[in-house]
Amino acid sequence: MNLYADNILEHFRHPQCKGDVPGATVTREEINVGCGDTLTLHVKIADGCIAACGWEGTGCAISQAAMSMLAGELAGMSVDDARNLPPQRVRDLLGVPVGTRRLKCAFLCLHALKNALRTAAGQTPQSWEETLGLN
Amino acid sequence: MDVPYIRSAFPFMREHPAARYLDSAAMTQVPDAVIDATVRALAERSNPHRGMYPLAERVTEAYESARSTVRRFIGARTPSEIVFTRNCTEAINIVARSWAQETLQAGDVVVLTVLEHHSNIVPWQQLASRIGVVLTWIDCDDAGVLDLDALDEVLVGGRVKLVSVTGLSNVLGVQPQLTEIIRRAHAVGARVCVDAAQLVAHQPVDVRALDCDFLAFSGYKLYGPTGIGVLYAKSELLASMPPVMGGGMMIQEVRRDGFIPADPPARFEAGTPPYVEAVGLAAAIDWLSQFSWQDVVAHERDVLAAALDELRSTPGVRILGPGKADAITGCISFTVDGVHPHDLTALLGERGYMLRAGHHCAQPLHRRLGIGASARIAIGIYNTEEDVRGLGAAIADAARTFAR
Ligand SMILES: Cc1ncc(COP(=O)(O)O)c(C=O)c1O
Numbered sequence: 001m002n003l004y005a006d007n008i009l010e011h012f013r014h015p016q017c018k019g020d021v022p023g024a025t026v027t028r029e030e031i032n033v034g035c036g037d038t039l040t041l042h043v044k045i046a047d048g049c050i051a052a053c054g055w056e057g058t059g060c061a062i063s064q065a066a067m068s069m070l071a072g073e074l075a076g077m078s079v080d081d082a083r084n085l086p087p088q089r090v091r092d093l094l095g096v097p098v099g100t101r102r103l104k105c106a107f108l109c110l111h112a113l114k115n116a117l118r119t120a121a122g123q124t125p126q127s128w129e130e131t132l133g134l135n
Numbered sequence: 136m137d138v139p140y141i142r143s144a145f146p147f148m149r150e151h152p153a154a155r156y157l158d159s160a161a162m163t164q165v166p167d168a169v170i171d172a173t174v175r176a177l178a179e180r181s182n183p184h185r186g187m188y189p190l191a192e193r194v195t196e197a198y199e200s201a202r203s204t205v206r207r208f209i210g211a212r213t214p215s216e217i218v219f220t221r222n223c224t225e226a227i228n229i230v231a232r233s234w235a236q237e238t239l240q241a242g243d244v245v246v247l248t249v250l251e252h253h254s255n256i257v258p259w260q261q262l263a264s265r266i267g268v269v270l271t272w273i274d275c276d277d278a279g280v281l282d283l284d285a286l287d288e289v290l291v292g293g294r295v296k297l298v299s300v301t302g303l304s305n306v307l308g309v310q311p312q313l314t315e316i317i318r319r320a321h322a323v324g325a326r327v328c329v330d331a332a333q334l335v336a337h338q339p340v341d342v343r344a345l346d347c348d349f350l351a352f353s354g355y356k357l358y359g360p361t362g363i364g365v366l367y368a369k370s371e372l373l374a375s376m377p378p379v380m381g382g383g384m385m386i387q388e389v390r391r392d393g394f395i396p397a398d399p400p401a402r403f404e405a406g407t408p409p410y411v412e413a414v415g416l417a418a419a420i421d422w423l424s425q426f427s428w429q430d431v432v433a434h435e436r437d438v439l440a441a442a443l444d445e446l447r448s449t450p451g452v453r454i455l456g457p458g459k460a461d462a463i464t465g466c467i468s469f470t471v472d473g474v475h476p477h478d479l480t481a482l483l484g485e486r487g488y489m490l491r492a493g494h495h496c497a498q499p500l501h502r503r504l505g506i507g508a509s510a511r512i513a514i515g516i517y518n519t520e521e522d523v524r525g526l527g528a529a530i531a532d533a534a535r536t537f538a539r
Contacts, residue, residue, distance in 0.1 A: 003481055004536060013539045035477055035493065036507030060475035061537060105477070 004061060005096050007069075012061040017071035021054040028116035032104045037063040041112040043074075045120055050074045050082055055112075060105050062094070067109035069093040074113070083117050085110065087133045107131055136426070136434040142517050144422070146170065155488045155522040160305050160333060160466045160495075160513030163358045165419070172418035173360060176411045183410050184384065184401075198410050201417035202400070208420045209350065210341035211367055218366040218373070218400040219413055223332040224254040226351035226366035227299070229403055230328050231258035233376040234349070234368070239296050241267030246289055246298040246325075248273045248281055248311065249503045253496040255299055255330040269294075274503070278457040279309035286319060295325040302334030302350075306497050306509065307456035308439070308463035310334070317346055326372070332356055336515070337435060337465040339428040342367055354412065358515075359419030363412035366403070373399035380405035423516070431516055436460055441520040442467055442512045445527035451534050452527075455509055466513035468495070471530055474537045476510040482533040483510075488526060 024042035031038045037059025044052040053074045055067050070090060074082060090110050091098060098106045115125040142148040147156065147164040156164060181191045183198040202214045211217060220226045235245070245259050245268050263270050271289050275281045281300075289295060298320045303310050317327045328349035331340060335352045342350055349372070354363040368376070378385050378396045382405035387395045396402045423431075440460035446452045451472035457463060471479055476492030483490055492510040494501045501507060512523065 002485075004478070009536065012537065035475070037475075060477045062478070102477075 003096050003099075003102070007095060008061060008065040011065035011068040015064060015068040017054050017068065017075075018056065019054045020056075021052050024052075024054075026116050026120040028112050028119055030108055030112040030115060032059065032063065032108050035060060035063070035105060037105055037108055039063065039067050039108050039112045041067075041071075041109075041116050043113075043116050043120065045079060048079050050077050050079065055109075059108075062098075062102055062105040063108045066090055066094055066106050067112070070109045070113065079117060079120075082113060085113070087131070103132060104128070136430045138434065138517070138519050141426075142519075144168070145517055148517055153487055155526075157512045157514060157518065157522060158489050158491045159336070159515035159518070160356070160511065161491050162355050162361075163336065163515050164517065165360070166358055166422050168422040169359055169415050169418045173411055173415040176414040180410065182407055184408075194410060197414050198408065201413040204417040204420050205365055208340075208424070209335070209365075209367055210343050212343065213370065215398070215400050216367055216370055216373065218368070218403045219408055220351075220364040220366050220403075221362060221409070222355075222364035223330065223351045223353040224258075224364075226349075226364050227254055227328065227330065228258045229366055229376075229379050230299075230349045230351070230368070231262045232379045233403070234326075234372060235259075235262055235268070235297060236266060237375070237377055239266060239268050242269060242294060244269045244271050244289065244292065244295040246271050246273060246286065246295055246300075246320075248300050249275055249499050250279065250281070250301050250304045250307065250309070250311065251299075251497065251499070252301065252305055252330060252332065253498070254332070255301060255328075256499065259299060268296075271295075272499075275309075277504075278462070279304060279307035279455075280457075281311050281316075283312070283315065283319070286316065290319060290323045290325065293323070295320070295323060297326050297328060299328040299330065302329045302331040302340070303337060303464055304456075304497075304500070305333045305466065305513075306468045306495050306500055306511065308466040308468075309456055310338070310464055313345055313347070321346070333465055338432065348372060354416040354419065357416070357419055358423060360412045360415035363409050363416045365416075368399075370399070373403075376402075378402045378405065382406045384408065426516070432464075435465065435514055435516070435518075438514050438518045438520055438523065439463055439465075439467060439512075442514070442523040442526065445523055445525075446512075446530075449527035449530050452530060455504060455506075466511055468509040468511040470506055470509050471534050473539065474534050476508045478537060479530065479533050480510050482536060483526075483529055486529050488529060 021042040025045040029040040039057040041055045111131040144166040181194045183195045206214045326348040329347045331352040350367040355361040385405040455468045480492040
């Protein structure tokens with residue numbers, strides 16, 4: 001199956017929720033050092049829910065499209081649900097098989113989300129193993 | 136050069152005739168001769184330098200004969216100047232952990248260049264944090280030419296003890312002027328370590344003519360197996376160097392209260408050596424030696440020239456380095472506007488073009504060039520102009536796919 005399915009290219013060309021969020025509760029940058037992909041996620045939290053989110057980033061189509069897709073899901077989601085979002089959710093959004101070499105591209109968005117919410121809660125960032133659900 | 140004959144010697148090329156393997160700087164394919172020698176070595180083995188029975192004798196001779204083959208290949212004076220290692224990285228680490236750690240003092244300077252692979256950077260950074268040596272970097276221009284005037288300025292400072300430099304950039308395909316660098320370094324009493332990981336597969340290397348003090352490379356970039364590399368060092372240097380790893384083989388005598396290390400090269404080959412891999416490396420060198428370097432160099436230049444033509448005719452492609460076929464060897468790297476190299480090479484891969492993308496373990500160089508990653512066409516003796524034909528159109532197609 002083609003990694004660059006139409007939905008991925010569509011999100012890469014026309015990313016959703018791109019940009020700053022005025023009054024954001026937390027801003028978190030994550031970098032996929034191996035590839036040089038970067039994502040900066042802004043999240044505004046109100047009443048235990050994600051009131052708004054926006055992001056900026058550069059990198060490969062997979063990392064950018066995945067962030068765009070995930071960002072589109074977040075508005076209105078409870079913080080608890082977002083904190084528990086499993087990696088499978090990102091796989092479902094992408095809808096293409098993610099190979100070993102592209103794992104960090106695909107899940108950089110989730111890593112940014114998890115660590116944004118942890119930062120907002122005053123916790124230390126989690127590791128890639130935790131984001132990928134490896135332990 | 137009879138390239139069809141060469142291709143027919145590689146199982147990979149026979150089994151994938153349509154594959155365009157353009158990643159030989161990362162790892163070459165392997166000819167039958169190496170596979171056969173490796174299989175024979177595996178099928179009848181014994182631990183070298185251990186037993187006295189006939190098989191043990193043959194195996195010991197084969198291992199030492201592999202060392203002699205490497206000696207001839209790079210023109211060392213004696214086989215004892217050849218230390219077998221796991222790879223180029225381990226060889227450079229031995230220079231850092233043994234010679235440099237023993238000889239250098241806090242405040243002494245180690246000169247590196249911005250062209251270096253991480254293998255020739257990190258061991259020196261580790262050394263710097265262990266003993267306080269100072270690392271000084273020589274920059275290059277956009278064509279990848281090192282600033283030798285800057286080198287001179289550093290050298291007159293008086294505390295340079297080592298210049299560690301690549302023989303051939305694994306990104307830009309440029310060759311630093313080794314002879315000149317070595318001459319100038321020696322003039323102030325500094326030693327020179329050459330990272331020849333890329334160089335040995337594309338150019339003849341003669342360590343005596345170069346007069347380098349150390350030289351390191353890996354077997355698997357030279358049509359040989361993984362798990363084997365080489366450290367060359369001048370005998371007088373090896374003689375003064377303490378062992379890095381301790382164990383069997385590297386000792387002359389062990390008592391309860393201490394040990395006496397063996398002479399080089401055994402001093403640096405602790406434990407059971409990579410015998411099968413050494414035999415495979417020698418077979419690779421023997422196989423390669425049936426061709427004249429002149430022919431290999433001319434053929435590879437033609438293929439790179441064809442690759443350059445493809446890149447030049449493709450809109451949005453930025454060629455890194457000199458962009459001239461007579462100024463590059465082995466590889467050429469590039470970026471494409473609006474397409475991340477990983478996306479580009481994933482798409483090219485679907486069309487059978489196998490290129491590597493990323494920082495190629497040369498992050499300082501990429502930062503110097505103002506980019507995060509690049510795509511690389513890296514050729515070997517088996518590539519043809521046919522392998523790169525159509526690459527420009529395929530790149531243009533990929534760029535259209537991602538156009539915003
Ligand atoms: C210029 C250069 N130096 C060093 C190395 C490291 O070789 P190895 O990983 O075999 O130790 C490489 C391999 O990519 C290289 O291209």
